[in-house]
Amino acid sequence: MTSASAASLTRADTASEATGAAGLVAQGVSVTFRRGTQVIDALKDVSLNIPRGTRAALIGASGCGKSTLLRVFADIVQPTSGTASHYGLTPAEARANRVYALVQQGSTMLPWRTVIDNVALGLEIAGTSKPERLERAAESLALVGLKGFEKSLPAELSGGMRQRAAIARALTLRPRFLLMDEPFGALDEITRDRLHFELLRILEETGATLFLVTHSIAEAVILSDKVVVMTPRPGRISQVIDVDLGQHRTPATREDPRFGHYELMLRRALHHDA
Amino acid sequence: MAQLMHRVVLPVTFGLAVLVVWQGVIEAGMVSKLVLTGPVQIVTALITEAPTLLSNGLITLTEAVSGFVLGSLAGLATAALFIRFGALQRAVFPLTILMEAVPVVAILPVLMLWMGNGMAPKIFIAAFLSFFPMLVNAYRGFSNVDADVQELMLSYSASPEQLFWKVRLPAALPFMFTALKLSACSSIVSALVAEWLASDQGLGYLIISYGQGYRVADVWAAATLACLLALAFYGITAAGEKWALSRRTR
Ligand SMILES: Nc1ncnc2c1ncn2[C@@H]1O[C@H](COP(=O)(O)OP(=O)(O)O)[C@@H](O)[C@H]1O
Numbered sequence: 001m002t003s004a005s006a007a008s009l010t011r012a013d014t015a016s017e018a019t020g021a022a023g024l025v026a027q028g029v030s031v032t033f034r035r036g037t038q039v040i041d042a043l044k045d046v047s048l049n050i051p052r053g054t055r056a057a058l059i060g061a062s063g064c065g066k067s068t069l070l071r072v073f074a075d076i077v078q079p080t081s082g083t084a085s086h087y088g089l090t091p092a093e094a095r096a097n098r099v100y101a102l103v104q105q106g107s108t109m110l111p112w113r114t115v116i117d118n119v120a121l122g123l124e125i126a127g128t129s130k131p132e133r134l135e136r137a138a139e140s141l142a143l144v145g146l147k148g149f150e151k152s153l154p155a156e157l158s159g160g161m162r163q164r165a166a167i168a169r170a171l172t173l174r175p176r177f178l179l180m181d182e183p184f185g186a187l188d189e190i191t192r193d194r195l196h197f198e199l200l201r202i203l204e205e206t207g208a209t210l211f212l213v214t215h216s217i218a219e220a221v222i223l224s225d226k227v228v229v230m231t232p233r234p235g236r237i238s239q240v241i242d243v244d245l246g247q248h249r250t251p252a253t254r255e256d257p258r259f260g261h262y263e264l265m266l267r268r269a270l271h272h273d274a
Numbered sequence: 275m276a277q278l279m280h281r282v283v284l285p286v287t288f289g290l291a292v293l294v295v296w297q298g299v300i301e302a303g304m305v306s307k308l309v310l311t312g313p314v315q316i317v318t319a320l321i322t323e324a325p326t327l328l329s330n331g332l333i334t335l336t337e338a339v340s341g342f343v344l345g346s347l348a349g350l351a352t353a354a355l356f357i358r359f360g361a362l363q364r365a366v367f368p369l370t371i372l373m374e375a376v377p378v379v380a381i382l383p384v385l386m387l388w389m390g391n392g393m394a395p396k397i398f399i400a401a402f403l404s405f406f407p408m409l410v411n412a413y414r415g416f417s418n419v420d421a422d423v424q425e426l427m428l429s430y431s432a433s434p435e436q437l438f439w440k441v442r443l444p445a446a447l448p449f450m451f452t453a454l455k456l457s458a459c460s461s462i463v464s465a466l467v468a469e470w471l472a473s474d475q476g477l478g479y480l481i482i483s484y485g486q487g488y489r490v491a492d493v494w495a496a497a498t499l500a501c502l503l504a505l506a507f508y509g510i511t512a513a514g515e516k517w518a519l520s521r522r523t524r
């Protein structure tokens with residue numbers, strides 16, 4: 001890391017202390033795509049504040065702009081207007097300083113690299129020495145229960161295992177923000193359930209802030225402290241619901257009457273908008 | 275065992291049968307000896323003419339391999355430049371496709387005016403014909419990167435160079451070998467044809483000069499050697515492909 005970027009990180013930390021717990025912030029973010037003559041308002045005037053350490057879920061029908069908002073935070077899509085920030089850093093600074101890690105919708109891997117080399121790719125790009133990056137990659141593979149598959153090729157893993165590897169790949173960067181785009185979408189319910197609690201445990205261990213895109217109501221409730229509900233065309237935030245189910249969640253949390261209450265609330269919020 | 279039977283024994287038996295029938299047709303005098311000769315005569319010619327065949331074969335092989343290497347490297351470098359500088363690709367690609375249509379063998383007389391009668395124009399033609407398959411295939415391979423992977427590399431703040439070495443190049447490897455296998459054969463053929471047209475050495479020259487002396491078995495022996503060279507070159511390239519692809523997945 002260059003001294004300039006280290007300085008900007010320090011500045012960001014003091015800035016966020018000054019403003020309280022500024023975490024992931026969007027202010028009046030709009031994104032307009034043009035396809036030929038067609039104009040698509042993917043996001044319209046989206047404002048949002050997710051304090052650091054929060055587990056937040058973003059829910060909405062498909063096509064309502066969830067991935068686009070995530071990509072704005074990841075500095076992959078530039079807002080047409082408005083600003084976004086992480087701990088006071090612009091998305092570009094956050095990307096350059098490797099503050100966040102991304103888990104994409106598909107668990108795409110480089111097919112010619114072994115699992116551990118895929119998981120270590122981010123550190124390799126960042127210039128981390130080989131022994132260190134392999135050690136850290138092995139650690140995060142163990143964290144997601146993939147110990148013993150380091151030398152496998154991605155094609156030799158099941159869909160669920162590949163998804164865990166994609167999560168491990170993000171964790172290896174030790175991000176302060178974990179940006180996840182429907183990471184459990186392709187999984188069967190049993191695997192998904194297990195990964196949910198593994199993710200919660202990992203978040204408790206690392207203290208990372210979670211920003212999770214999902215279209216599953218139950219997933220949003222069990223995983224998050226804050227659910228952001230989006231509506232389509234144009235993509236807007238219609239409601240932000242605080243989920244008060246405590247810090248520590250277990251499978252038993254789903255039997256809590258409040259769990260059903262939040263599910264119902266979300267269902268109404270989504271249907272009301274539809 | 276049954277697999278071995280199907281894969282080896284059957285084709286070998288069939289090949290031998292063809293050779294025997296061929297020899298029989300020649301011995302029976304069904305075809306003029308000026309047109310075709312038998313396998314036995316060809317093998318005999320291969321042995322008696324071995325020194326001449328090998329020294330000339332070495333020349334053809336040198337031309338072909340040099341052209342193959344130069345043309346493929348140039349094609350690869352051009353494809354890499356096209357990927358790095360999109361504007362260059364848009365400006366130059368149409369022109370290079372037009373150039374591919376140039377019947378380069380037809381302009382050999384011009385090339386000889388520029389480069390003389392030696393190996394240079396043959397190497398140039400083999401290189402010219404190896405250049406385009408590599409350019410087109412390598413470019414396609416370099417572009418064959420999933421949008422998700424590009425996004426991931428962007429999220430890592432990877433430089434264009436890192437994207438190239440860690441993603442594009444390995445992704446393009448199978449495409450590059452498609453081009454190399456194509457050019458391995460075509461470079462031998464183009465060197466031969468160029469020698470035919472104008473040369474005083476090489477297998478192509480030898481075939482012409484044997485032909486002018488009505489030495490049919492010798493012509494066929496030279497042609498056989500040319501085939502063997504092309505096969506061997508192709509085989510080495512294919513083995514290189516296996517090796518490179520297995521190294522890629524360490
Ligand atoms: N790169 C793009 N170019 C043009 N349109 C896009 C692009 N990305 C997304 N869109 C459009 O923006 C809208 C929101 O897309 P997206 O954010 O992917 O939705 P979601 O993730 O909620 O399913 C959709 O109508 C989609 O077609």
Ligand SMILES: [Mg+2]
Pocket residue numbers: 066067068105181
């Ligand atoms: Mg999406």
